[in-house]
Amino acid sequence: MSAKQHVLLMLEKNKGTSVSGAKLAQDLSISRNAVWKAIKTLQGEGYAISAVPNKGYCLSEDNDILSNESIMPYLADNLKNVKLEVHKSVTSTNTLLKELAAAGAEEGKVLIAEEQTGGRGRQGRQFYSPPNTGIYMSILLRPKLTVEDALFITTSAAAAVAKAIEMVTGCEAKIKWVNDIYCNGKKVCGILTEAGVDFEGGGLEYCIVGIGINVARPVEDFPEELKDVATGIFENRMYSADLRSRLAATILNLFWEYYREFSGKAFIEEYRKRSFLIGKEIDVLTGDRTEQATALDIDERARLIIKLTDGEIKALTSGEVSVRVR
Numbered sequence: 001m002s003a004k005q006h007v008l009l010m011l012e013k014n015k016g017t018s019v020s021g022a023k024l025a026q027d028l029s030i031s032r033n034a035v036w037k038a039i040k041t042l043q044g045e046g047y048a049i050s051a052v053p054n055k056g057y058c059l060s061e062d063n064d065i066l067s068n069e070s071i072m073p074y075l076a077d078n079l080k081n082v083k084l085e086v087h088k089s090v091t092s093t094n095t096l097l098k099e100l101a102a103a104g105a106e107e108g109k110v111l112i113a114e115e116q117t118g119g120r121g122r123q124g125r126q127f128y129s130p131p132n133t134g135i136y137m138s139i140l141l142r143p144k145l146t147v148e149d150a151l152f153i154t155t156s157a158a159a160a161v162a163k164a165i166e167m168v169t170g171c172e173a174k175i176k177w178v179n180d181i182y183c184n185g186k187k188v189c190g191i192l193t194e195a196g197v198d199f200e201g202g203g204l205e206y207c208i209v210g211i212g213i214n215v216a217r218p219v220e221d222f223p224e225e226l227k228d229v230a231t232g233i234f235e236n237r238m239y240s241a242d243l244r245s246r247l248a249a250t251i252l253n254l255f256w257e258y259y260r261e262f263s264g265k266a267f268i269e270e271y272r273k274r275s276f277l278i279g280k281e282i283d284v285l286t287g288d289r290t291e292q293a294t295a296l297d298i299d300e301r302a303r304l305i306i307k308l309t310d311g312e313i314k315a316l317t318s319g320e321v322s323v324r325v326r
Contacts, residue, residue, distance in 0.1 A: 003028065003038050004041050005069060006028045006030070006038075007038040008067060008069040009069040011049065011057065011058075012059065012067075014059070015061055016058065017058065018055035018056040019057055020056035021036065024056070024057070035057075046065060047059065047063060064132070066086050066112060066114055066244055070245040071112070071245045071249050072084070073249075074242075074245060074249030075253065076253045076256075078256075079256060082252065083106070083108050084110045085109075085110070085111050085112070086114075087111070087112070087113045089113060089114065089116075090113045092116055092118045092119055093111040093112070093138035094192060094194060094208050094210040095118070096111055097109065097208050098194065101196065106140075107141055109139075111138045112136065112248060113137075114132055114136075115130060115131035117129075120210075121212075127212050128222065128223060128226060128230075130221070133214065135215060135247060135251075136213075137212075137213075138210045139209045139255065141206065141207040141208075143204055143207055143262070145262075146204075147195070147203070148317075150207065151178065151302045151303070152262065152267075152302055154191055154193045155267060156262070156267040156271075157191050157211060157255055158180075158191055159258065159268075159270040160251055160255040161211060161213070162274050163254055163270055164250040164254055165183065165189075165213075168247045168250050169233055169234075169243070169247070174276040175271060175276070176276060176277060176321070177304045178318070179191040179193070183231070186229060187214075187231070188231060190211075191210065191212075192210040214230065214231065215232055215239075215243070216235070216239065268298070271302065276323075277295040278295050278298070280294070280324075281294055281295075282294070282295050282306070283324050284321050285319065285322075291308060292309050293307060293308045294306065301317075303316055
């Protein structure tokens with residue numbers, strides 16, 4: 001890490017408390033001048049750092065900028081070496097990580113952005129990703145799975161996100177099969193999983209899990225076409241300044257816990273109990289055809305079990321579903 005990164009990590013660990021320039025210099029084995037230059041650079045990047053005479057430098061508790069250094073203190077010990085990159089603005093974290101995957105990047109690379117100018121959702125839709133109000137994250141995996149088992153990646157990510165939202169924010173989170181997270185009846189998170197296929201081996205060459213979360217966004221800030229269906233977990237910025245960092249870290253902690261024990265499929269029950277489709281009448285869109293059905297269950301292969309109006313039972317591995325409006 002650079003001197004700036006080391007200084008920021010120390011200030012994040014002591015947020016709201018002054019740390020003397022002498023202590024920073026001694027603990028980081030750098031000069032006082034190097035500390036001063038790092039502080040000036042960070043202040044120029046928007047960090048609210050005050051210099052208190054005879055006390056040192058203090059990072060404001062209200063500082064709400066996502067960074068490696070703000071997220072790392074909340075990562076589990078076995079994830080401290082995760083290859084994490086945090087950016088102010090990117091076109092799309094999924095697009096950038098796919099390029100890195102194709103170039104040979106190792107499993108465990110994680111990109112997080114404060115803003116996406118070309119965020120993408122399923123079916124080629126745009127994912128609205130304005131600055132400083134959400135978490136836009138992509139994770140690179142190189143799983144030893146068949147293409148048919150790729151659905152487990154999305155469902156485990158959804159279970160991790162929903163559980164993390166509940167743990168960090170206290171908001172009840174529900175899952176709409178297969179990849180959307182809802183709070184208070186509206187969508188707060190979408191998950192886009194994309195894969196490169198090893199045609200010779202018949203498995204996955206790599207898999208990119210893209211997670212976009214609306215953390216703090218009032219309804220009026222959404223584009224007109226999204227106001228009735230999307231919201232933020234919070235509709236204002238009245239939450240602790242480190243909440244987004246804690247949420248990002250908790251998602252990573254839970255997701256990698258599920259991923260390391262993938263064969264046990266512990267995430268399936270977490271996913272199933274948060275489903276808001278089970279027992280409801282739904283519309284199933286396949287291509288240009290819509291069928292009416294009742295959602296019965298999520299099975300052990302993460303498929304949605306439905307009963308059509310003619311009594312036929314089907315197991316869905318993909319498709320668009322929505323709760324039927326009476």
